Amino acid sequence: MLKLTGISKGFTGVQALSSIDFDVRAGEIHALVGENGAGKSTTIKIIAGAYKPDSGQIEFDGRPVHWVRPADAKAAGIHVIYQEFVLFPHLTVAENIFLGHERRGAFGMIDHARTRKDAADLLHKLGVDIDPDKLVSELTVADQQMVEISKALVHKVKLLILDEPTAVISGREAELLFARLAALKAEGVAIVYVSHRLEEIFQIADRVTVFKDGQHVVTTDIGKVDRHRLISHMVGRDLRDVFPAKRQSGAPGKVVLKAENVSVEGRVRNAGIELRAGEITALAGMVGSGRTELAMGIFGGLPISSGSITIDGEQLAGITPATAIGKGIGFVTEDRKGQGLAMQLDVAANISAANLSEVTSGGLLDRSREHAIARQEIDNYRIACRGPGTPVALMSGGNQQKVIVARWARTSRKVLILDEPTRGVDVGAKTEIYRIMRGLADSGIAILMISSELPEVVGMADKVVVMREGAISGELSGPAITEEAIMSLATQHPVREAAA
Template sequence: MLMLKGIAKGFPGVRALNDVDFEARSGEIHALVGENGAGKSTLTRVIAGVHQPDAGTITFDGQPTVWKGPGDAKRHGVHVIYQEFVLFPHLSVAENIFIGHERRNRLGLIDHRRTRADAKALLERFGIDIDPRSRVRDLSVADQQMVEIAKALIHDVKLLILDEPTAVISGREVDVLFERLRRLRDAGVAIVYISHRLEEIFALCDRVTVLKDGGFVASRPIGDVTRDQLIALMVGRNLAELFPTRRGPKTPGAVVVEARDIDVPGRVRGASIALRAGEITGLAGMVGAGRSELALALFGALKKTGGEVFVDGRPVDIGSPRRAIELGIGLVTEDRKGQGLAMLLDVAANVSASTLPEFTRSGLFDHRREATVADEAIASFRIACRGPGTPVAVMSGGNQQKVIVARWARTSTRLLILDEPTRGVDVGAKTEIYRIMQELADRGVAILMISSELPEIVGMSERVVVMREGVVTGELGPGEITEEAVVELATRRMAG
């Protein structure tokens, strides 16, 4: 369906693509992978007609092609679904699907009955169970994504590109998305699937193409490459080098924060966990196990109705995040953009956000000191940006995450909780975040890492606590931590 040969694209001071070959076949799901900066987004925009290539050729549906713009590519059947949805929340599902292509009667007026009927038929055709009369603002994120896909399907879609489609969904919602993508593939649509989640690549895709530093690395049938080999192609190093070298045997540090019999209504039941200085503890479990809720209760951001928290052996009342910060406890949230970063502000403002009184003297804010602290964080955490004044909104996901970690590293003298710390970042950025976690542990900080990625849990944790349905089902120590052992505890039903 699509064949690119020798594609090159440059911008002032940057060579984004250099001699890239790529093809997508009808009735195939083709993964496009690579670290941030590998060229995936630029290549997508070339395919979609947003950018004209500086060199190379595009063949689409057997014909040499030069797109005049995104509208031209769309008319020929190329559709892209980006991470950020383009929907009108106050309009109905049917109105969103047909916006710009409204169904009209003989008088030229919008025929709402026909619009709803056509939307219903389209949704049913692909097994999407959504009422076309529903307001988009009332839908789950997963269903909003289905509306985006349906918008593309009103056209004669030949090539569908999805950019990180599971960044905002999880669990059963991912399974439903995959089922619908397979239906499209079986109907003859060519699908390009872009994701950092390698387990999804192996579960869904038929082939994979790897880009690195704007260049083509390899294209393989998915059955001909292992996870370790794919990582090596993406980053130029083996999986064993992804995680920091484990420190030698040592006596565990003192317990700095301990939770006993924590209850959060409907979410956590009688959960206990002890966190030791200088130790990385993994908190594992399936989606909905109560991991994030336990962390939020420890941080004072979620009200608990039972249990106690001890800091350095003394009972404390952590009734708010402010109190947690005063006690040297920090939390890197799962939702980087929604809860972690002030997206309209720069690096300096985000790094200083948890310690604003430190920069205030006699009612005046010391921006110079703030910039100095941000410069130190940029160097220490290897944050790729132009300086303290760089808006975080223009930075890659991995560097945004390092900004958040840098903020909390300044205040987290006892415990730093990281909830899905590498979600949505590339493999290279993961390695950097793992290094930072290990360095903080080496300073004596207790680390609690919540992760849904089993290789991450096994590769980084010195101890693993596992939850299921709000209950702690077990704990694994050195020599016991394997993916199989974690899964067994995560699926174990507790008596009573």
Template sequence: MLKLTGISKGFAGVQALSGINFDVRAGEIHALVGENGAGKSTTIKIIAGALQPDAGEIAFDGKVVSWSGPADAKAAGIHVIYQEFVLFPHLTVAENIFLGHERRGRFGLIDHDRTRRDAADLLQRLGVAIDPDKIVSELTVADQQMVEISKALVHKVKLLILDEPTAVISGREADLLFARLAALKAEGVAIVYVSHRLEEIFQIADRVTVFKDGAHVATTDIGDVNRERLISLMVGRDLKDIFPPKRGTGGGKVTLKAENVSVAGRVRNASLELRAGEITALAGMVGAGRTEFAMAIFGGLPASSGTVWIDGEQVGMLSPAQSIRRGMGFVTEDRKGQGLAMLLDVAANVTAADLDAVTRRGVIDRRRENQIAREEIEKYRIACRGPSTPVATMSGGNQQKVIVARWARTSRKVLVLDEPTRGVDVGAKTEIYRIMRQLADDGIALLMISSELPEVVGMADRVVVMREGVVSGELAGAAINEAAIMRLATQHPSAAGSHP
């Protein structure tokens, strides 16, 4: 269906692509993987007509083509679904699906009845029950994604490209997406699937292509490669284990104890202990109440009951400001919406939780702020031009390291990390894991919330598992494995054992 031969592209002296070869067959899911900066996004833009290659040839559906713009590629049957959806939130589902291709009746007026009927037909083809008259802003993220795919079906899509489609969904919603992609594949649609989540690649892809530093590294059938080999191809070095050695359990004192914490409708009488020098994982299925439990401990959500002790002192339920003053930090799962100030630079973001350190007589001392930022950039190996680099221009992995650097400066006792490696590449994950282990070795108690079981098993000294708002059990040391976690995550709450 698609064949790229010798594609090259440069920007202001930087070579983004060097002689890329890539092909996709009709009726297959072809995964495209690589670290940030590998050339995936540039390749997608060239396929979609948003960029013109400096050299090379594009063949689509048996013909050599040269797109003058995205409209040409879309008219030919190429549709891209980006991580940030291109939807109008205040329009209906049907209006979004046919925007620019409105169903019209007599006198050129929009035929709203036909628009709704045709939208319903497309949604039914995808096997989803979404009301065509519903306002898009009222939909879940997963349903918005289905609306995006429905837009592609309007154009009789031949090639569908998905860029990090599960960055904003997981669990059952991701499984439903995979089922829809399988149905499209069965209809002969060629699918390019870009994701950092390697377990998804092995679950749904037929073939996988690896890019590194703008060059093609390898293309192979998914059955001919394992996870370790794929990681090695992506990072360019042998990586038997991306996780740093564990320190073990039993040595650290209890830094934080939370007992019988409840959040109305979300969490019921949940308890845990965090020990200095340990990484404790909070595991469970999506919707288990993990984030709500951690937010209640930190003070970000109101708790209907519960008590917290810090270093043996009963402190009750704190506010976020009180938690920060007592040496706690919280890295949220939504780095762009809740974590970073996207319009500010690295220096401002690094010091945001500790303005007293850079304020003199009520005015921010930029020289001091930049000095601190330079120290953190070096300490955490943040790839940027310097303290004045806008965070919006940085990769996801480096943005995440900026947030971790911010909270590590103030988190003297406890640091909560909610999905700390979501949406970052394997190389950046390895760096974040190293940082987390170093913080633990420095005596901080870490609480990691993660939906990736390999990450939980690889990083956690102890695992507290939740199901439907209840702590269903705890694992430590050699007892930590994916099967044991899943048993606790899926057992009925009434079967949950007591938690100390």
């Protein structure tokens, strides 16, 4: 269906693609993977007509093509669903689906009844039950994604490209998406699937292509490569180098935080957890099991309806984020753009945000002091940017995440909570974040990590606490930490006692 041959593309001072080859067959899901900067986004934009290649040949549906603008590629049957949806929240589902291709009746007037019916037919084809008259702003993220796919089906879609489609959904919503993609594949649609989540690649892809530094590394059937080899292709080093060495066995660190019988109304019930200095504790379980809610209760972001939290021997009946920060607890949210970063500010302002007293004097901000701190943290955490004044909006996901970690590491003297710390970042950035986490733990900080990636949990955690349906279902440590054991605890009925 699509064949790229010898495609190169350069920008000022940067060679984004160097004579890459890439092809997609009708009726297949072809995964495109690689670290940030590997050339995936540039390739997508060339396929979609947003960029013109400097050299090379594009063939689509059996003939050479030269897109002048994105509309040409879309008219030919190519549709891209980006991580950030292109939807108008205050228009209805039907209006969004047919925007620019409105159903019209007599005298060119929009035929609203036909628009609603055709939208309902498209949604039914995808197997989803969404009211065409509902405002997009009222939809879940998963349903918004189905609206995006429906927009592709307005035309005869031949090639569907999805860029990090599960960055904003997970669990059952992701499984429903995979089912829709399988149905489109069965109809002969060619699908390019871009994701950092390797478990998804092995679950749904037929073939996988790896790019690195703007060059094609390998294309292979998914059954002919394993996770170990795929990561080696992506990062140029052995999988065993991805996770740093775990804490050496010996006397456990002191308990710095203890939550007892903590309940969060309707979300968590009677949960208990201990965090020890120098130890990485993973909070695992299925999406919706109450992991984030328990962590937010500990930090004070959600009110606890019962139970107590003890920090360094001092029992607190209630806690707020301000109290938690004052006690040396930090929280890296899973939503770095919506809740973690001030996207319109620079690196320096984002790093200092949790402790403004450090960079103010007499109520005035000392920008030179703020920049000096930022330069130190840029070096400490190997943050790739032009300097303290770089807007975080212009940075990659992995470097944005390092900025947040740098912020909280300055204030987290006792406990650092990281909710999905590597979501949406590439393997190379993940390795850096893992190194940072282990370094913080080795310095004596207790780390609480929430993660949906089982290899990450197994590779990083000294101890794993598993939740199911709002309750603790078990605890694992040492050699007992395996993917099978975690899944067993995550899917069985909750129990009060911790499993050794």
